[in-house]
Amino acid sequence: MSKGIQVAIDGPASAGKSTVAKLVAKRFGYVYCDTGAMYRSVTLAALRRGTDLTDEDQIIKVANEIKITFAPGNPQKVFIDGQEVTQAIRETTVAKNVSAVAAIPGVRSRMVELQRQIAQEGGIVMDGRDIGTTVLPDAPVKVFMVASAHERARRRFLDNQERGIDGGTIEELQRAIELRDQKDSTRAVSPLTQAVDAHLLDTTHLTIDQVVDQIATLIEKTQQQKQ
Numbered sequence: 613m614s615k616g617i618q619v620a621i622d623g624p625a626s627a628g629k630s631t632v633a634k635l636v637a638k639r640f641g642y643v644y645c646d647t648g649a650m651y652r653s654v655t656l657a658a659l660r661r662g663t664d665l666t667d668e669d670q671i672i673k674v675a676n677e678i679k680i681t682f683a684p685g686n687p688q689k690v691f692i693d694g695q696e697v698t699q700a701i702r703e704t705t706v707a708k709n710v711s712a713v714a715a716i717p718g719v720r721s722r723m724v725e726l727q728r729q730i731a732q733e734g735g736i737v738m739d740g741r742d743i744g745t746t747v748l749p750d751a752p753v754k755v756f757m758v759a760s761a762h763e764r765a766r767r768r769f770l771d772n773q774e775r776g777i778d779g780g781t782i783e784e785l786q787r788a789i790e791l792r793d794q795k796d797s798t799r800a801v802s803p804l805t806q807a808v809d810a811h812l813l814d815t816t817h818l819t820i821d822q823v824v825d826q827i828a829t830l831i832e833k834t835q836q837q838k839q
Contacts, residue, residue, distance in 0.1 A: 616642050616735025617838070618750075619831060620743035623757035624804060625792045626764035626785075628815050628823065629739035632757070634688065635824045637737040640831060645730050646682065647740035647747070649690045650723050651714040652701035653680045657692055658713065665709055672718035680726070702772075704779055711792055714741075715799040724802075741796055744807035752834050754810035755827055761790050763816045 619642070621633050630646055637644035654675045663670045683689040690698045700706070713719055720742075727747045731738060738747065744754035759767075765786035772779035779785060796804035806812060811830060815823050 615733065616640065617752050617831070617834060618731055618734055618748050619737040619753045619755075619827070620748045620751040620807075620810075621737065621739040621755045621757060621827070622741060622744050622804070622806070622810065623739075623755075624741075624764070624796065625789050626768040627757040627759050628767065628820065629757055631820060632815075632823050632827065633737045633739040635820065636827050636831070639824065639828055640737075641735070643730070643736045644688065645727060645736060645738045646688060646690070647723065647727055647738060647743065648710075649682075649688075649701060650680050650726065651719070652706050652710050653678065653690060653692050653697060654719055654723070655706050655710045655713040656697055656701050656703075659705060659709065665712060668716045668718065671713055671716055672722070675719045675722045699775065699777070702775065702777055702779075704777075707779070707788065711795040711799075715795070715801060717801045720746075720801055741804045742802035744810050745805060746802045749807070752838070753827075753830050754807050755813055755830065756806040756810040757813050757815055757823070759814065759816040761786050761793070764789050 619636065621629050623629050630648065634644050657678045658665060658671050658674045661674060663674060665671065679693050681691045687698060689696055690701060724747050727738065731748055744751060765782050768779065768785050769782045813823065813826060
C-alpha cells in the first residue's frame with residue numbers, strides 16, 4: 613500500500629483552499645497542514661507580545677520561539693504553546709497584519725522548514741500561497757485555485773457569520789482581499805504565483821464538492837501513473 617503523495621494547493625485569500633484541502637485529505641486518508649494558520653499564529657503571538665510589527669528581527673524571534681501544533685476537529689484546532697487559538701487567529705487584526713508578517717524572509721524560512729518536516733513522509737495535503745513553488749516544489753500534484761474577489765469576499769463573510777466573528781461587510785472584505793492579493797503577489801520573498809506545472813482551477817462557479825472531485829481525479833491519475 614502506497615504511503616501517499618504530496619498534494620500542494622495554492623491560491624489567493626479565501627479561494628476555498630483550506631476547506632477543499634481538508635476534504636481532499638479526509639477522502640484519501642492524508643494529513644492536512646494549514647500553512648496559513650501557521651503564519652496567522654506567528655502574527656497573533658507577535659501582537660499579543662506587543663511586538664513592533666515593523667521590527668523584523670523581533671518577529672523572527674517570535675517565529676523561532678513559539679510552538680505551533682494542530683489537533684483534529686471541525687474546524688481543525690490550532691495551538692500556540694499549548695493554548696488554543698483557532699478562533700483568535702481569524703480575527704480582523706490578525707488578518708490585516710498577516711501579509712506583512714508572512715513577507716519577512718526569516719519568518720518564511722522558519723515556517724517552510726517546519727512545513728517540509730511535516731510533509732516529508734508523504735500522504736499530505738498542504739495549502740497556502742507558495743506550496744507548489746517554494747515549500748514542496750517536487751509535489752506530484754499541484755493545484756492553483758482562484759475565484760473572483762467578490763465571490764471570495766462573500767464566502768469569507770458567510771464563514772465569519774458561521775464562526776460568530778465580526779469581520780466586516782462583504783464590500784469591506786472585498787477591499788481587504790484585493791489589498792491582500794496585491795501584497796501577496798508583489799512581495800519580494802515567495803510571492804503568490806502559479807507554479808508552471810500546477811493545474812489552474814477557477815472555483816467561482818463551482819460547488820465545494822465539484823472542486824474536491826476535480827482534485828481527487830488528479831490525485832487518482834497521479835497515483836495510477838506511479839504504480
